[in-house]
Amino acid sequence: DQQVKQNSPSLSVQEGRISILNCDYTNSMFDYFLWYKKYPAEGPTFLISISSIKDKNEDGRFTVFLNKSAKHLSLHIVPSQPGDSAVYFCAASAVNGNKLVFGAGTILRVKS
Amino acid sequence: DAGITQSPRHKVTETGTPVTLRCHQTENHRYMYWYRQDPGHGLRLIHYSYGVKDTDKGEVSDGYSVSRSKTEDFLLTLESATSSQTSVYFCAISQGRRLNTEAFFGQGTRLTVV
Numbered sequence: 001d002q003q004v005k006q007n008s009p010s011l012s013v014q015e016g017r018i019s020i021l022n023c024d025y026t027n028s029m030f031d032y033f034l035w036y037k038k039y040p041a042e043g044p045t046f047l048i049s050i051s052s053i054k055d056k057n058e059d060g061r062f063t064v065f066l067n068k069s070a071k072h073l074s075l076h077i078v079p080s081q082p083g084d085s086a087v088y089f090c091a092a093s094a095v096n097g098n099k100l101v102f103g104a105g106t107i108l109r110v111k112s
Numbered sequence: 113d114a115g116i117t118q119s120p121r122h123k124v125t126e127t128g129t130p131v132t133l134r135c136h137q138t139e140n141h142r143y144m145y146w147y148r149q150d151p152g153h154g155l156r157l158i159h160y161s162y163g164v165k166d167t168d169k170g171e172v173s174d175g176y177s178v179s180r181s182k183t184e185d186f187l188l189t190l191e192s193a194t195s196s197q198t199s200v201y202f203c204a205i206s207q208g209r210r211l212n213t214e215a216f217f218g219q220g221t222r223l224t225v226v
Contacts, residue, residue: 006154036217043202043217044155089154099145099170100215102155 003027004092006103015112019077023090023103026071030092034100035064035075038087047088048075080110115139118203118218125225131190133221135203137183141216144186145204146170146178149220155202161186193225 005024013019023033031052036044050057050064050073057064063076077084090103115138125131135144143162147155147170157170159178167178175197177189190197203218 004154041219043204043219045217046214091155099157099160100155101157101171102147104152104154 002104003030004090004101004103006088006090006106008106009104010107010109012109012111013080015082015110016079019075019080019084019108019110021075021077021088021090021106021108023073023075024071025073025092027092027094027101028071029094030101031095032093033064033066033073034091034093035062036089036091036102038089038105044089077108080108082110082112084108085110116203116205116216116218118201118221120221121219122222123224125193125223127194127225128192131193131223133188133201133203133223135186135188135205135218137186137205139205139207139216140183141205141207142183143206143208144180145206145215146176146186146188147202147204147217148172148199149202150199158188158201190223193223195225197223198225199223 003026034049035047037047038044048059048062048064050066066073087105089105091100117136119134145160146158149155156172158176161167161180179187201221204215206215
């Protein structure tokens with residue numbers, strides 16, 4: 001049973017437009033959420049995170065929104081660039097844990 | 113780039129043979145993790161370590177064992193490789209007890225079991 005779900009396997013957007021990647025979770029004990037980005041033949045790299053005490057965190061073109069009541073978070077990329085094309089993983093950590101649980105990933109393609 | 117190296121980067125092995133993957137870090141981070149990446153499953157935790165000789169199981173630990181005799185090295189062993197263990201394996205390191213702080217991943221090891 002997947003505790004972190006990314007229901008869109010892929011997303012294609014035009015350069016300059018907004019990319020929105022979604023993530024749902026089921027475990028109420030999760031209190032910290034992260035997004036990782038992965039290029040082919042490379043390891044994942046940390047992108048942005050958010051604590052459950054916040055509902056928004058912004059870093060340059062990347063913003064993560066958290067809706068705790070809906071157990072949903074999203075990553076917004078504005079404006080999207082071709083170099084953003086990668087696999088994006090959503091991950092969550094529980095308040096009494098020290099492990100990250102990952103979603104299946106969403107492949108983002110930004111067309112120029 | 114964080115000092116984390118996985119070896120080998122690619123390996124093809126036969127069913128039933130033992131295989132050991134190595135993760136080496138130069139960051140002196142306390143926590144080390146082994147994940148496997150499979151289509152449709154994302155990254156799944158196999159085992160992790162919170163100190164020398166201190167390890168624990170993740171969600172897909174069956175068929176795998178680990179050892180950490182030094183802070184810098186974390187070994188993943190497949191005692192008797194099976195085709196279901198064909199995957200890309202990633203090691204990760206972190207300073208904190210929780211992966212709230214930035215976690216660094218290695219470049220991965222692609223393992224094929226034939």
